Amino acid sequence: MKTKTMKVVAIASGGGHWIQLQRIVPAFAGHDVSYISTHPSFAATVPGHAFYAVPDASRWNKVKLLKVGYELFRLISTIKPDVIISTGAAPGLMALLAGKLTGARTIWLDSIANIEKISMSGQIALRFADRTYTQWPKLATDKVQFAGNVLS
Structure with missing residues (x-):
């Protein structure tokens, strides 16, 4: 039985968030994947895939965060993905929210750096x-699942 090819948006900020996203790329095999990050140079790490750069934003600059949220909503509305997955941080969260508003399924993979509690x-x-x-078994609950970690 052939599985349906899905449109996937994979989004992460720079640093560890992007590294962790790159570690789960094999899970996207056979699907139409578009990548979004805050660093235009990351396009070189996903050759053959659509790549979009958005400005970074955080809770410390609410106006910029709203602008990035609007830009992500426009981008997600154009791509029309079936699934959006993010390893963080704020732009990834904004993309998941845009995905919910446009009917996409959404997945949040919290950073392995969050040992004691789930990130904000x-x-x-x-x-x-x-x-x-x-990515930590002790943080799993009925709402937060543990299925292994991407860095070891």
């Missing part, structure tokens, strides 16, 4: 993401 963005994602994952 992860806690917000819990309110609306279809799936939320942690």
Whole structure:
């Protein structure tokens, strides 16, 4: 039985968030994947795929965060993905919110750096993401799933 090819948006900020997203790329095999990040140079790490750069934003600059949220909503509305997955941080959260508003399934994979508790963005994602994952077994709950970690 052939599985349906899905349109996937994979989004992460720079640094560890992008590295963790790159570690789960094999899960997207056979699907039409578009990548979004805050660093235009990351396009070189996903050859053959659509890549979009958006400005970075955080809770410390609410106006910029709203602008990035609007830009992501326009981008998600244009791509029309079936699924959006993010490893963080704020732009990823905004993309998941845009995805919910446009009918996409959404997945939040909290950073492995969050050892003691789910990140602030992860806690917000819990309110609306279809799936939320942690990379630490002790943080798993009825709402946060543990299915392994991407860095070892």
